[in-house]
Amino acid sequence: MTQQRLIEQFNLRSRLRFNLESGHIWLGESRMLMFHAQAFGALRRELFDTLGVKRARGLLLRMGFASGTQDADLASKLAGECDPYDAFRIGPELHAFEGLVKATILDAKIDWERGTFFGEVAWENSWEVESHLQSFGHSEDPVCWSLVGYASGYVSYFLKRFVVFREVECAGAGAGAGAARCRIVGKPAELWDFDDGYLDYFKPDNVECTLRRLQDDVRQLKASLAARHEADDLIGDSPSFRAAFDLASKAANSPINVLLLGETGVGKEMFARWLHEHSDRREQPFVAINCAAIPHDLIESELFGVQKGAYTGAQQSRPGRFERANGGTIFLDEVGDLSPSAQVKLLRVLQTGEIERLGDQQTRKVNVRLIAATNVNLQQAIADGSFRADLYYRLATYPVTIPPLRERKGDIPLLATALVNKYAPIYHKKVLGITERAMQALVAQAWPGNVRELENLIERGVLLVPPGEQIEVEHLFAGGLPAHQAGVEIDRKGMVADASEAERRQLYDSLLHDGFDLQTHETQLLELAVQRAQGNLTHAAKLLGITRRQLAYRLKQADRDPPD
Numbered sequence: 001m002t003q004q005r006l007i008e009q010f011n012l013r014s015r016l017r018f019n020l021e022s023g024h025i026w027l028g029e030s031r032m033l034m035f036h037a038q039a040f041g042a043l044r045r046e047l048f049d050t051l052g053v054k055r056a057r058g059l060l061l062r063m064g065f066a067s068g069t070q071d072a073d074l075a076s077k078l079a080g081e082c083d084p085y086d087a088f089r090i091g092p093e094l095h096a097f098e099g100l101v102k103a104t105i106l107d108a109k110i111d112w113e114r115g116t117f118f119g120e121v122a123w124e125n126s127w128e129v130e131s132h133l134q135s136f137g138h139s140e141d142p143v144c145w146s147l148v149g150y151a152s153g154y155v156s157y158f159l160k161r162f163v164v165f166r167e168v169e170c171a172g173a174g175a176g177a178g179a180a181r182c183r184i185v186g187k188p189a190e191l192w193d194f195d196d197g198y199l200d201y202f203k204p205d206n207v208e209c210t211l212r213r214l215q216d217d218v219r220q221l222k223a224s225l226a227a228r229h230e231a232d233d234l235i236g237d238s239p240s241f242r243a244a245f246d247l248a249s250k251a252a253n254s255p256i257n258v259l260l261l262g263e264t265g266v267g268k269e270m271f272a273r274w275l276h277e278h279s280d281r282r283e284q285p286f287v288a289i290n291c292a293a294i295p296h297d298l299i300e301s302e303l304f305g306v307q308k309g310a311y312t313g314a315q316q317s318r319p320g321r322f323e324r325a326n327g328g329t330i331f332l333d334e335v336g337d338l339s340p341s342a343q344v345k346l347l348r349v350l351q352t353g354e355i356e357r358l359g360d361q362q363t364r365k366v367n368v369r370l371i372a373a374t375n376v377n378l379q380q381a382i383a384d385g386s387f388r389a390d391l392y393y394r395l396a397t398y399p400v401t402i403p404p405l406r407e408r409k410g411d412i413p414l415l416a417t418a419l420v421n422k423y424a425p426i427y428h429k430k431v432l433g434i435t436e437r438a439m440q441a442l443v444a445q446a447w448p449g450n451v452r453e454l455e456n457l458i459e460r461g462v463l464l465v466p467p468g469e470q471i472e473v474e475h476l477f478a479g480g481l482p483a484h485q486a487g488v489e490i491d492r493k494g495m496v497a498d499a500s501e502a503e504r505r506q507l508y509d510s511l512l513h514d515g516f517d518l519q520t521h522e523t524q525l526l527e528l529a530v531q532r533a534q535g536n537l538t539h540a541a542k543l544l545g546i547t548r549r550q551l552a553y554r555l556k557q558a559d560r561d562p563p564d
């Protein structure tokens, strides 16, 4: 198989997407950067000038190594169940695709079973040779450090053992008359016999160790800071969330009634639960009830209980939620939905600490802390006459507004990661987190359903991701990304394609994946058009871009050979 066909076979072009609106380039699930070779060359030069030859080489090589393993990961995904040898051979093409070098495999002896490997590759047009010559002129030693790191990382990933490539010939080396091309040779690390410290380049040096340790420290500090703002499910570090959280935590260990405000799905019940868990009532019951979920004529018996014989059907006495919450906390969600008479009774409980079961003369003392929540504007409800002002002032002594998710998008990575960790054990799965692209897509969503919607999406992602892998866009969004987020691909000639064309292609592409049957699709398309045209064949034909006669003929055909 020729190289051209390999790259087409894996449909690499469709994995490279440009999103000019958002400023992203994606290759598969990884964000890619496109910048001037000149600028990168200047950075490369500065590395040599400031860090010295050894450290600069090491940094470049390890950067290449990381990039090689990323590409190997992509290649293994693209290849799917193809021959692993093909997946391996697409490495040089990826390298060329990314504009780094033209690579040709000269020799490759691979035994996947035993993990043995020998490879020889020729390079032309190495970006690193060009850059090195511009900055420093010809070198005595080979110069393609990031490229040789890439090859090592790529093959190591596939072989699952440490494979080291080394340049044996370099167009950038050789005092004024370098070779026309570079040549690299690779084999498992232990089969090399280095005495010049070549392997040391693969190990992070002290500067980097120190940096990494510092980074770890920062991360830990951040995590412990965040931990102060997360308890079970209360996660967030953004200013608006922190403000709500701080307000709530001040009220936690007090008897004050709290009114939680915020849109549907922002996590009001989690806040209520958190308040309970952090109060001196934590050993006592927490009883939650959604007032909107219970019919008006049942809400009073549900809240306050029933005495036997109170009405037809009340064959047994039973306590209401208030009695069951005695000593603890009751959470009344959507309190704005309470019926007028339930409002009167609730007000009485708040004033006297006493309840009366339906059909009972006896009053019962209850010691219950009330946390109420609403997503409607209660003041408006008061103006409309549907909510009692006196009850409102009892409930709203301590209001806490929980911000919607779209106003704290910075918390999404934190939340998403926590939710993955929550659901992975539930589905008995090891999940390696979320890809960059999927995370970016999550952050870009509008989230009308707030945290609850995010939670649903992540749960779905955990369910769909293959074990041991990262959650990708396709695991989260059933219909793929909206066009403005998906970006456009490049066409066969390397031009950035028209968005609608790219979307169409993606649609066809997804259709062709499993058991495609053209006739079924055609029949369905015809039927849909006829349906839309409300049976008018002329209109339906117009929708399909064919004549009425052609449509009639095809419908007849479809009728005659019904798809199985």
Ligand SMILES: [Zn+2]
Pocket: 126, 129, 142, 143, 144, 167, 169, 170, 171, 172, 182, 183
């Ligand atoms: Zn070279």
